Amino acid sequence: MTMAARTAADFVPDTADLDELAAAVQGCKGCDLYLDATQAVFGAGSGSAQMVLVGEQPGDQEDKTGAPFVGPAGRLLDKALEAAGIDRDRLYVTNAVKHFKFTLPERGKRRIHKTPSRTEVVACRPWLIQELTALHPDVVVLMGATAAQSLLGTAFRLTAHRGEALRLPGDDESVQLRFDPRVAVTVHPSSVLRGPPSERDKAFDALVRDLRFAAGLLP
Ligand code: URA
Ligand code: SF4
Numbered sequence: 082m083t084m085a086a087r088t089a090a091d092f093v094p095d096t097a098d099l100d101e102l103a104a105a106v107q108g109c110k111g112c113d114l115y116l117d118a119t120q121a122v123f124g125a126g127s128g129s130a131q132m133v134l135v136g137e138q139p140g141d142q143e144d145k146t147g148a149p150f151v152g153p154a155g156r157l158l159d160k161a162l163e164a165a166g167i168d169r170d171r172l173y174v175t176n177a178v179k180h181f182k183f184t185l186p187e188r189g190k191r192r193i194h195k196t197p198s199r200t201e202v203v204a205c206r207p208w209l210i211q212e213l214t215a216l217h218p219d220v221v222v223l224m225g226a227t228a229a230q231s232l233l234g235t236a237f238r239l240t241a242h243r244g245e246a247l248r249l250p251g252d253d254e255s256v257q258l259r260f261d262p263r264v265a266v267t268v269h270p271s272s273v274l275r276g277p278p279s280e281r282d283k284a285f286d287a288l289v290r291d292l293r294f295a296a297g298l299l300p
Pocket of ligand 1: 271
């Protein structure tokens, strides 16, 4: 007998009620990331959002406050949305992985973000699928390689597909939705902050352009 891989699937209630989902995610043990994080960080925003943004995983401040994109990456994202003329209050913002993965440097130092593994991304995907199913948005924006690869597969290279209207793969049962959103990809907002200062304006403008493109896909 082969054991099914451990995932969040056993913890995701069959409901389209986002509040119920947000409560249930706090009990998830679909992978080991719940062990060290403060809490799960579910998506947040408008329950009637036509556009959903997906990041990677909560960071240090998100882990402490319980809300997505409230730290440095969130502030950068807010600026980019404003520049693109998109009202964050009308969006729903979430992450591919709901618990913060980090390493602890010496005492007193800030916890360092660690990229989630493929296993963790796949384990957490049922939450993302359930969120998208509940929201059935017209447009999904995948920000960064983790979000893009969660829904588009490991072979997907986002830099080759910026500014394209994509669809979710219809042949992968694990990412099948009962609706067919337009999908756009862009870099993760924190990559703009990490880049060399001389490149930042260009990287920021490209992020704004991608967000504007995604908003243009709205019906
Ligand atoms: N980075 C992300 O991908 N998501 C957050 O919520 C915060 C930082
Ligand atoms: Fe569950 Fe996702 Fe947290 Fe892992 S990261 S325990 S799958 S909610």
